[in-house]
Amino acid sequence: METIMIIGSAGSVGHDMMYQIASMGLPIKVIGADVDEEKGRYEIEEALHTAHNFGHYPDLSFEKINLFDIDGTSEFLKEHQPKVICNLASLGSWWITRLLPQEEYEKIGPVGPWLPNHLTLAHKLMLAVKKSGIKTGVVNGAFPDATNVVLSKLGLEPVCGGGNMDLGLGRVRRIIARTMKVPFRTVQLYGVGHHGAYYTARMGGPYYVRVIVDGEDVSEQWPNERITKLYQDAGYGAITQYKTALVDQMRTASSFLKHVLAIYNETGEVHTCVTGVEGLPGGYPARLSRDGAEIVLPGISRKEAIRINEEGAKIDGIERIKDDGTVVFCDK
Template identity: 30%
Template sequence: MNHRILFVGLGNLGSLMLDLFLRIPGKHQFLVGGRQPDRLQPRVNLSLLSALQLGYTPEVGCRFLDLNNIEQVAETIAQFQPTIVVCAATRQRLGGAQHLPQSLAAQLARAPMGPRLPLHLSLVYKLMQAVKLSETKPLVLNAIYPDVIHPILQKVGLAPTTGVGDLANNVPAIKLALASYVNQPLEQVDVRLIMARAVSYRMSRASIKGLPFHITLLGNGEDITPQVDVDQVFKALLTTFRRTGGDTGLLMTAASAMAVFNGMVKDTHEILHAPGPCGLPGGYPVAVHAQGIDIALPRQIHMHKALLINQSGLRLDGIEGIEEDGTVVFTDEAMTLYRDMLGYECNRMPLSETEEWATELQERYLTLASLSQ
């Protein structure tokens, strides 16, 4: 089946994702939307021409698209009739604190991500409202803070199909480390990981001993976890298989997105890992196919336990809970940090106030950045 893919958000991450997606075999039709088509077109051309250089022949176009205009986006979706929508749109790119004083930027980098939620939720929420208004039913891949955003939007029936990245970014290194530990070929080992973003982010940077997660390690399809020193396997992520972070490191998230996208367009039913699948908090093993995503938990763990693990992980990111109407409650500890650093305090955020809080938080950043110049 040839797919029609609407792509929204061509920043650092989105550009890498588009580069890879255009190299999936097939006569797929891509439409990339953004508010500045004149600036968008040259970057889209780069992705297209590099794909052609490698022998792929996708069809790619650009169109004006403003996520702040939900009706206009809905009309575009209704006209284009995408089978898959890909979102990498956010109001704060990775490294968005780079213009702040160095000490403050360093503090923010170590702080829980949860209080910055409005900046990431705002555009995804608008996109999903537009998808609903268009009366189409595409699969939606979202690369922006999915393990928190998706369970919020699930409360109002607007959750994307799945997220990409996060825990999935650590799986290749774990598999390499496991293969080395048990002295088996890479193809004979596998991993089943349950973990929220706050834990997976730390995993490639420091020890996660004592933090909430579950891992099942497989050798030739059998559970070999009791025979493995898991701490030693994890240690390899900080040493032998340590990888570059920052903007360059976004390649891992783009590769994760490509794997999920490939599973959908080729209907592979492959077991991968994804954050926020089916509107759930945190990250899980999933089976990917043409109709979307199925949760693929290891036999040793039930969904109730997996949810408890990931809800605990969300609290580490500053998310105390998500109420039935989508209102987010932030932890006191996380919000105290942001009050002290930015003068910003939002203890509870109803979904309807997302834009208001995003604007205030953005203004706090801009004010502090101007003072540092």
Template identity: 30%
Template sequence: MNDARKIMVLGAGDLGRRVFHELAHSDRPRQVQLVGRDGEAVLRAANLTRFCSIQRGHTPALSHALTDLTDVARTAERIASFAPDVLFLAASYQSWWVISTLEESAFKRVYAANYGPWLPMHLTPVMKAMEAVRLSGTEAVVVNAAYPDAVHPVLGAVGLSPDIGIGNVANNVPGITATVADELGRAAEDVEVRLVAHHYVSHRLSRHGDSGPAAMGLGVRVDGRDVTAELDVPGLLKRLPARYRRTGGMAGQAMTAASALSVLEPLADGRDAVVHAPGVDGALGGYPVAIESGKFRKLLPEGMTEEQGHAVNVSGQVQDGISEIRADGTVVFEPSSMAVMSAELGYECAEMTPAEAEGRALEIAERFEAYRVRTSG
């Protein structure tokens, strides 16, 4: 096991446990560590994964450890002690699915704010984790799951962005691939999809089959030839929430875990791959990405420029509730989205610097809990 690559999963919630579990089911030489703050939960999750792995004939080196991201020094010590090659951040103060646990009418009202106003809940733990990464001295590739489309450009402004994100833009690519493959009577491996899209668009595609008022960039190649113009793209996309609909909610996080593994496994195993990912090298929004010797290169659809790709993602960012991310990391929120938060939760925030994120996260958490109690009847 001396030559085994080391992967640390920092965050033992639902997504972190799923990814840890899947990473363990491999015959490749790996050392995988699950790190969380609840000792009993982390121990049970680590043992469950170990036993399942043994049952299926795999014997990776698995371990677990404890830390709390609010303790940056302790987290840095944990990272330095394990010395990971790849570090997966799966930590958020409030996962995306939590608002779906509200009473239905309350959920629909809050959902209308979109995702942007909740940014402090994701930015804060990732910022603390990245402070620990810098303090640890690690050279690990850092992969983040918490709203990378917006978190990474904000943290990039202060020198703390993870290297790449997971999910969001990636989550609809398999569905689009399957739709095109079935339409053309081809195998899925014959179809190459290149999708440029912000979190807002990815979220909307699986529910409505279009990008709504936001832009998106989509290219499709078959046998190396661009066939996008030959396809009824709007018609194919409309099939995503119909014939190609899939399980959503917390159970649907299996798709997000698969998207995470599509990035993590090539990095862990030292091989090249073409994936989709948000927040690559601090970029806003999501892109097709080539992983080459542990580095990342955007792969745009045919005919799209870097400037056009950025503009596509900015349009999605605005619809998600963020007007602008300034060069210093200050976030300007969309008034229409914040109006929903104000009306429902009594929360207002026109602008926010990275330094203000923690206080805002605590305020949102308090107001959301009071809202849950108030609307539960």
């Protein structure tokens, strides 16, 4: 049985992903890998306990990994030959700054300048993948809207990322279904947008969305202004400071797992908005496979889609990313 490897499996997104897999009843083999061996083994045991309670018996196991050891990681990958790798490792989780008091949080720059926290381990992993020579598809969860762009320019391109605008459009899909009083399953969205537009600007930045309801294009009924107002009226735009560490990130985990399984099963499905594809900033509707991602744009040109995401990146403080991978931050 071919293997899925989740790196960072002891973290909040990683262990949620493990629990989701455990509850799905899939005949699947998954290796959780993390530098924190004690917590990593604990989370696997918890996931197995969950699976067994539901009468499911997935092949879940744990292995310690140190991404700073590129040679060791390369040998580790050659040994296990994962079909898909989901990287969730970072030196600084996004929610850390949200533990600060609101007035202190507002003094901190946008997420862009925090890029080294997210890029470092992803870069080392991709160097190890390249050195190992294995054929695998990598889903990178560490700020893929920008990290994947840098990695691509270095010849180390993952297949894709997840989360971010995909999460925003998931909420928009529910808003549309409730407003139009139609079953949720009849609403399909295809969108373009950056983390900056979704998270930093609370859907107040530039984005594009095509809305299909029961097979009919109703996009004209859903201009950005209407979507953004309903989104914020629903409370999705609120900024919340956390009192303790963020333990659960089920929405984010499910977004990444959706992309992991699409690559693993070669579904050929076009997904709503996939971040970090084809070495471009932000997210786009895309079809995923182990060989890479294919952007599929309905009703918008590639040039305009890229422009929208470059503008979204500026909201996160990223002016541009040069051809050599150098990141130029905005002055403010």
